[in-house]
Amino acid sequence: MNALPLILTVFVACAVEAIEALTIVLAAGLTREWKSTFQGMAVALVVLAAVTAAVGPALTLLPLSALRLGVGALLAIFGLQWLRKAVLRATGYKALHDEASAYLREVAAAEAAPKAAKRGVNDWYAFTLSFKGVLLEGLEVVFIVITFGANQKNVGAAVIGAAAAIVIITVAGIAVKAPLAKVPENWMKFGVGIMLTSFGTFWGAEGAGVSWPGNDAALLVLVPLIALTSAGYVFWLRSRQAAVRVPATESEAVSS
């Protein structure tokens, strides 16, 4: 299979998570102290790299059908979580993730916290805030890198996609010196959810013992099919909302 879909999916997924981590790192660095913030970020990146280096190659040693069954199930469940949230956000049932307000919340908390040195770190709060932010957002990326990379026997290509996204988002964040609030995060999450669900379904079914018609080419049908179905669910929820609003408006008109 071509490595391009692998690199692109990991790149977009990683970009979304990097934007969220950047918001936390900026809040810690700009309101507390950059040195401790960078230390927290560096330690988190080392932990993430170690997990990728340890688990990624180990997974590739598993028999392919068992790997595809397990990883396919996890990817499909994970992808459906992303899709579910993206559809709920696109239809207004869930608030859109707003980096600007998330940044303000983090800044308020960072300004209120007392400054204390611990274990050789000048500002322990800035260190832990940055460490936790990068580690938690990065874990999802590591999961995607490992599962996609191991299944395609190409962890290196997945790491390239992730690293490119981190570099681009970091450079953009340094240039703007503010959270990247204008990036269409929900649509990026929609795209990642479609890819994760499609690949998870494809690999999971293969691991369960079926052969797809056309082999890998089946993905060219599966990806648009899952995208269309998700778009159909957005349309369905929006029309259901509109149907609820119309009688309410009519009853208001009658009563006035």
Added chain:
Amino acid sequence: MNRIKAFGAFWYDFVIGDDWHVAALVVAGLALTAILAHAAKVNAWWLLPLFVFAALGWSLHRATSNK
């Protein structure tokens, strides 16, 4: 004990997420696909996508029906 609980809760939230029905339907779809493929020798490639579409629709319905 609290740390173990928090650790378990973190991984549950990380893998399963907001609606465990989605995970249950995906696992059920995979199990049925495997049974059909191995026991009945049916190449049921179409079954898992149906479960995936149903899982998403059912979960969205559950999340929005009371709002």
